Amino acid sequence: MKLSQIELFRVLKETNFSLSQAADKMNIVQSAVTRQLQLFEMEIGSPLFERKGKRLIAMTPLGLRIMQEANAIHQAKNNIQSLALDHLDSSHGVLHIATTHTQAKYFLPKPILRFREKYPGVRIYMDEASPEQLIDKLHTGKADIAICTEKVADDTYLMVKPCYEWFHSAIMPKDHPLAQDDITLERLASFPILTYSLGFTGRSNIEMAFKNSNALDIVLAAADTDVIKTYVRLGLGVGIIAGMAYDVNIDNDLVARDLSHLIPCSRTKIAYLKKNYLPLYGQHFVDELLAAATEFRI
Amino acid sequence: MKLSQIELFRVLKETNFSLSQAADKMNIVQSAVTRQLQLFEMEIGSPLFERKGKRLIAMTPLGLRIMQEANAIHQAKNNIQSLALDHLDSSHGVLHIATTHTQAKYFLPKPILRFREKYPGVRIYMDEASPEQLIDKLHTGKADIAICTEKVADDTYLMVKPCYEWFHSAIMPKDHPLAQDDITLERLASFPILTYSLGFTGRSNIEMAFKNSNALDIVLAAADTDVIKTYVRLGLGVGIIAGMAYDVNIDNDLVARDLSHLIPCSRTKIAYLKKNYLPLYGQHFVDELLAAATEFRI
DNA sequence: GGATTTTACGCATTTCGTAAGTATT
DNA sequence: AATACTTACGAAATGCGTAAAATCC
Numbered sequence: 309m310k311l312s313q314i315e316l317f318r319v320l321k322e323t324n325f326s327l328s329q330a331a332d333k334m335n336i337v338q339s340a341v342t343r344q345l346q347l348f349e350m351e352i353g354s355p356l357f358e359r360k361g362k363r364l365i366a367m368t369p370l371g372l373r374i375m376q377e378a379n380a381i382h383q384a385k386n387n388i389q390s391l392a393l394d395h396l397d398s399s400h401g402v403l404h405i406a407t408t409h410t411q412a413k414y415f416l417p418k419p420i421l422r423f424r425e426k427y428p429g430v431r432i433y434m435d436e437a438s439p440e441q442l443i444d445k446l447h448t449g450k451a452d453i454a455i456c457t458e459k460v461a462d463d464t465y466l467m468v469k470p471c472y473e474w475f476h477s478a479i480m481p482k483d484h485p486l487a488q489d490d491i492t493l494e495r496l497a498s499f500p501i502l503t504y505s506l507g508f509t510g511r512s513n514i515e516m517a518f519k520n521s522n523a524l525d526i527v528l529a530a531a532d533t534d535v536i537k538t539y540v541r542l543g544l545g546v547g548i549i550a551g552m553a554y555d556v557n558i559d560n561d562l563v564a565r566d567l568s569h570l571i572p573c574s575r576t577k578i579a580y581l582k583k584n585y586l587p588l589y590g591q592h593f594v595d596e597l598l599a600a601a602t603e604f605r606i
Numbered sequence: 607m608k609l610s611q612i613e614l615f616r617v618l619k620e621t622n623f624s625l626s627q628a629a630d631k632m633n634i635v636q637s638a639v640t641r642q643l644q645l646f647e648m649e650i651g652s653p654l655f656e657r658k659g660k661r662l663i664a665m666t667p668l669g670l671r672i673m674q675e676a677n678a679i680h681q682a683k684n685n686i687q688s689l690a691l692d693h694l695d696s697s698h699g700v701l702h703i704a705t706t707h708t709q710a711k712y713f714l715p716k717p718i719l720r721f722r723e724k725y726p727g728v729r730i731y732m733d734e735a736s737p738e739q740l741i742d743k744l745h746t747g748k749a750d751i752a753i754c755t756e757k758v759a760d761d762t763y764l765m766v767k768p769c770y771e772w773f774h775s776a777i778m779p780k781d782h783p784l785a786q787d788d789i790t791l792e793r794l795a796s797f798p799i800l801t802y803s804l805g806f807t808g809r810s811n812i813e814m815a816f817k818n819s820n821a822l823d824i825v826l827a828a829a830d831t832d833v834i835k836t837y838v839r840l841g842l843g844v845g846i847i848a849g850m851a852y853d854v855n856i857d858n859d860l861v862a863r864d865l866s867h868l869i870p871c872s873r874t875k876i877a878y879l880k881k882n883y884l885p886l887y888g889q890h891f892v893d894e895l896l897a898a899a900t901e902f903r904i
Numbered sequence: 905g906g907a908t909t910t911t912a913c914g915c916a917t918t919t920c921g922t923a924a925g926t927a928t929t
Numbered sequence: 930a931a932t933a934c935t936t937a938c939g940a941a942a943t944g945c946g947t948a949a950a951a952t953c954c
Contacts, residue, residue, distance in 0.1 A: 309609060310609060311607060311608060328907085336944090336945070337945070338910090339909085339945085339948095341909095342911085344944085352693075353690055353694045354690065361909090361952060361953060362908070363952090363954095364909095370690075374686050377683075378682075380681075381678075381683065384675040384676075391668065392650040392668075393651075635921055637935075637937095638921075640936085641919080659928060659934090660934045660935070
């Protein structure tokens with residue numbers, strides 16, 4: 309059994325069982341892939357893939373089970389390489405951060421700037437996606453760290469660190485009736501609402517707040533606070549956004565009203581795979597996030 | 607990075623950093639070991655071992671950390687091989703059972719006989735050791751399944767299944783004063799006691815029962831019930847043994863008195879590594895144990 | 905017919921083993 | 930002096946690439 313064969317087996321799944329694509333990914337020719345897969349299956353003694361003629365179309369139950377172990381080996385191998393590189397020079401490397409637009413724009417700038425001062429040699433790749441995708445990115449190794457509010461909690465493979473707590477705010481044009489009044493759930497629900505898409509940035513808490521009340525008339529849902537603001541400015545309705553996304557300087561044409569008495573507080577978390585070795589600078593990045601969180605109050 | 611290099615690295619730890627012994631284990635010559643270790647360390651870019659001249663004397667911190675990953679890889683590789691063999695022929699294989707003398711002699715015979723009827727092709731290696739050693743054997747891969755009463759509970763890497771509950775009995779010659787009387791902790795403590803060694807077969811529960819009472823005068827402690835019986839027969843004192851270890855047919859020269867009202871019940875458990883793939887017959891062996899447990903009442 | 909996989913064969917690389925040299929106890 | 934490790938070099942084995950054949954869609 310060779311590491312390269314195990315890696316090939318793993319890559320074959322990623323390429324939808326295409327030998328030629330797998331060959332590209334492994335930087336060898338197809339014929340070598342054919343041969344190595346044959347050798348690997350021969351050593352296992354049973355086929356790992358279902359075949360239709362010459363083509364692979366699915367994995368056998370045995371293949372599926374062995375894939376779990378192959379993934380474990382892949383993970384450990386990567387960890388060895390990270391450990392080695394980290395030991396040689398813990399000031400250089402790459403950090404893949406997966407997060408939502410709101411975090412990327414309103415929370416991350418400060419900690420990232422601070423981090424870059426300490427680690428100018430570390431490249432930061434920021435990857436915006438939905439919370440569901442974030443978790444998937446962690447599992448598939450496309451991201452090292454995820455920062456988000458939703459979903460992340462009940463995955464036992466994840467290390468989850470609570471980062472900070474925040475409340476929603478309602479935003480509206482200055483001349484809007486709600487700009488002055490006391491805000492209640494009923495009054496809020498009487499206006500057209502613009503807010504986050506399902507599964508994003510505390511949206512579940514908004515749902516929770518209104519579940520015993522009038523249904524919300526959500527006229528626009530976006531993943532992205534800036535889109536919501538834009539349409540609030542156009543008079544489409546009242547926006548419900550994360551409190552920290554209201555910027556007093558930039559958004560001074562809008563009024564923000566705190567909703568902490570109406571919508572439960574949301575908790576933004578930092579998550580990463582327990583199995584994945586975070587290089588030193590990665591651990592320091594997490595520290596930086598936690599430090600920024602203590603200062604970060606809406 | 608080669609699997610064989612990772613395996614070599616792992617074996618080097620087992621051989622106390624002896625290249626020549628590692629060479630034997632890997633079935634290659636030393637010079638090849640030297641070379642492969644050089645290549646591996648070169649690829650890592652940092653030494654994995656502390657050296658004194660030409661000899662390895664310890665692992666570097668980096669080496670220690672990488673050893674964890676190497677163990678994970680080793681485990682996953684073994685799982686692949688077990689899965690493969692199991693798939694080819696799940697009726698043949700080897701099962702390493704680690705347990706204490708008491709379980710081996712008084713609980714295991716029935717389930718093992720039943721198991722062998724179903725799986726005549728599976729070799730059972732029974733390995734007797736202290737509960738502490740049992741757990742170590744699981745972690746080092748020397749045993750697949752451990753069966754014992756003590757220790758096993760708080761290791762998060764272990765899958766622990768409660769098997770059966772039992773109570774201690776006091777045994778003594780027929781003419782012993784305790785053979786007739788009501789037994790209390792005080793009365794029991796007034797005689798010289800023979801029982802299990804610390805850390806064995808419910809000994810902790812015996813300690814617990816007597817912790818608020820007179821200290822026990824333990825004149826003999828053994829890992830093994832038969833040794834205790836032997837010395838009870840010689841009149842050395844009263845034996846406190848596992849209830850199931852008293853055999854009405856063989857031990858009819860001794861009297862057994864139930865101590866369930868004095869000493870808390872003990873729980874025998876089945877344990878195996880979560881990470882370790884148990885072949886089908888291994889899972890069936892566990893089932894057999896659990897089945898036997900329901901019939902097994904003292 | 906174009907794309908994909910398999911088979912065949914030569915070449916390059918890797919890794920082992922032997923043997924001699926060097927260090928350690 | 931004996932044991933343990935390293936270096937050097939030739940031999941065996943492994944694995945890749947090219948090219949041609951077979952199969953799938």
